[in-house]
Amino acid sequence: MKKTLYTIIFALTAVSASAQLKKAAHGVEYQIFPAQPGRKLAVNDVISFQAVQKTDKDSILFSTYKQGQPVKAQIRASSNPADLMDIFQLMSVNDSAFVKVPVDSIFKGHETEMPAIFTKGGNVFFNIKILKAQTLEEAMAERNAAMAKLKVEAxxxxxxxxxxxxxxxxxxxxxxxxxxxxxxxxxxxxxxxxxxxxxxxxxxxxxxxxxxxxxxxxxxxxxxxxxxxxxxxxxxxxxxxxxxxxxxxxxxxxxxxxxxxxxxxxxxxxxxxxxxxxxxxxxxxxxxxxxxxxxxxxxxRVKHAPVTKATKKKATTRKRTATRKKN
Missing domain, CATH: 3.10.50.40 (Chitinase A; domain 3)
Incomplete structure (x- = not known):
């Protein structure tokens, strides 16, 4: 089967990065390919990025290219090695990165929840590219402007x-x-x-x-x-x-x-x-x-409760009361 372009790029990146990976917390390894110098991303930044996630058996778990649009997310403190939040903070806009995350670190403490597609001692690979970054204030301003425009259009x-x-x-x-x-x-x-x-x-x-x-x-x-x-x-x-x-x-x-x-x-x-x-x-x-x-x-028809005279009188009283309140 003919490989798609992003699969080929992913494979080439993985090969070229294999001898140059740096160590991060929880056994994560990574290599960043800087496009040009720029401000490092920070906690609370809102970023858009492309991503391909694969198993060590080359099965694609997720791809923004297949999805047809990039992911948009806010950088927060990392809660799991697979959320890549720590890696994002090492990158700038237009940077690409190859990341290798041990499966054991992802499911540490709840190993029984590990899906069958993963194996103990295996890895999950990520290939990511940062497309855009905004401070939280810039993102909120853009969102508010978009909402105001939508309101006018509506x-x-x-x-x-x-x-x-x-x-x-x-x-x-x-x-x-x-x-x-x-x-x-x-x-x-x-x-x-x-x-x-x-x-x-x-x-x-x-x-x-x-x-x-x-x-x-x-x-x-x-x-x-x-x-x-x-x-x-x-x-x-x-x-x-x-x-x-x-x-x-x-x-x-x-x-x-x-x-x-x-x-x-x-x-x-x-x-x-x-x-x-x-x-x-x-x-x-x-x-x-x-x-x-x-x-x-x-x-x-289903069986309905009969409408009694008392019910009608009560409903009429409520209606009159509501009318008096309006006046």
Whole structure:
């Protein structure tokens, strides 16, 4: 099998360093390859570095190159030889190092926890390169600036979300009902059976779209095919779940409580009741409102405590008390 570039570099570094290793605490051996003179790293510095970790049988345990991004960490007092904190403090930005750590020193005092991939008397090898270093103050300032920028961007996206949703409603000539949470819904056909309650198991057919019409999920084969949605191996049938159990987005848990069994409706769900600032996958971007055409096919009801006159009276009293407090 053809070796990747970082594996070759690791091997060459290990060979060239084998005769020049210096001793550190706990049996650790190392060799640093300085790129150029610079300030030594210190406790509390925040560093970014590339790393490859291997066993003495040449098995890769971890690689930032495979991961696709470097590690970012704060230098602290060492708690284990394998955390390399003592080695970092011997290095500067752009330095590389080869480090050999005895397995016995890593698991000293808890040898029974040693994974089978390691052997007593063996070693773990590290190849690291320091890419960037900041003082804690510099790192905090950079983080705060990034957060402030994200906050501004988030506000812009929130404004755009409301505008885009209102435009969608106007374009499609909808007249949705809006709940206090911001959920909007349109009942297309009303069922004649009672509405479900939290705890009931509901069976729902649905198709989910973004505002631009992109179908991102559907339990209906015809809708999936029409929308160009590929769902290999999926069985097209209503999904089922216990209502109010948190298994679906909040907009669904709220919206289905408003529908009689057998109803068909469209939910227009703001991002705060869907996937919020994170989004979901490639199709659902942060702060994206979602459109769901749903059919409440079936409700399997559980036994609920009966609502007595006393309970109703108590609830009414609490409501009036809350109203008086507001006034």
């Amino acid at each position: 506000e812009k996206l929130k404004l755009a979300e409301a505008e885009n949703l209102n435009k969608y409603i106007a374009t499609n000539k909808l007249a949705p009902v809006t709940t206090t949470s911001g959920l909007k819904y349109v009942i297309k056909s009303k069922g004649i059976k009672p509405k479900p309650l939290n705890g009931d198991t509901v069976y729902v057919n649905y198709t989910g779209r973004t505002l631009d019409g992109k179908v991102f999920d559907s339990s209906i084969e015809a809708d999936a095919k029409a929308g160009g949605l590929q769902q290999p191996g999926r069985t097209y049938e209503p999904i089922s779940f216990a209502l109010g159990s948190g298994r679906v987005i909040p907009g669904w848990d709220e919206g289905l409580l408003l529908l009689n069994e057998g109803s068909k409706a469209t939910f227009l769900i703001p991002s705060k009741l869907a996937y919020g600032e994170r989004g979901a996958g490639q199709d659902i971007q942060p702060y994206s409102p979602l459109i769901f055409d749903v059919e409440l096919v079936k409700v399997v």
